[in-house]
Amino acid sequence: MLLLKLYLNMNVICYYFLLTKINIQTMSNRDQNLKSLRPLISTISEENITSDSEHFQNKTLRPILKLQHDLLIQIFQQYTIHRKNVFQKLSPEEKLKYIEKNIRKDLTFRSLLIGTVVGHFTLDEFKIYTQNESELRKRLINMLIERIKSQY
Numbered sequence: 001m002l003l004l005k006l007y008l009n010m011n012v013i014c015y016y017f018l019l020t021k022i023n024i025q026t027m028s029n030r031d032q033n034l035k036s037l038r039p040l041i042s043t044i045s046e047e048n049i050t051s052d053s054e055h056f057q058n059k060t061l062r063p064i065l066k067l068q069h070d071l072l073i074q075i076f077q078q079y080t081i082h083r084k085n086v087f088q089k090l091s092p093e094e095k096l097k098y099i100e101k102n103i104r105k106d107l108t109f110r111s112l113l114i115g116t117v118v119g120h121f122t123l124d125e126f127k128i129y130t131q132n133e134s135e136l137r138k139r140l141i142n143m144l145i146e147r148i149k150s151q152y
């Protein structure tokens with residue numbers, strides 16, 4: 001009986017070790033895969049970067065926003081349809097105001113847009129984001145607004 005318990009405990013330990021090893025490998029593969037999806041942005045210059053937030057913006061946020069551009073635009077279009085399609089009847093100037101107002105004021109919509117970007121962070125990038133979340137979220141929201149406005 002003791003031998004059977006020892007055997008079962010050894011199997012549990014081996015199984016746990018295997019899962020842990022697989023999880024570590026999966027996470028590093030995930031990070032590599034996420035980074036390999038991101039487009040290169042040739043206009044980013046290392047020389048003019050003055051802060052850590054600006055570095056994060058240029059090295060992480062901008063490539064992810066470029067990668068997710070079509071999806072972000074589609075999300076916005078669906079949002080306007082669910083809002084009785086009022087957006088289509090607005091003048092060009094009013095459309096720009098509508099975009100900014102709704103991204104800043106509608107917390108559910110804003111959270112969806114932010115999540116579409118944050119979901120593409122590596123673990124290290126997510127740690128950086130959470131350490132300076134307030135400023136980086138402001139940068140991200142401003143970039144989202146400008147990206148969507150540029151389509152209208």
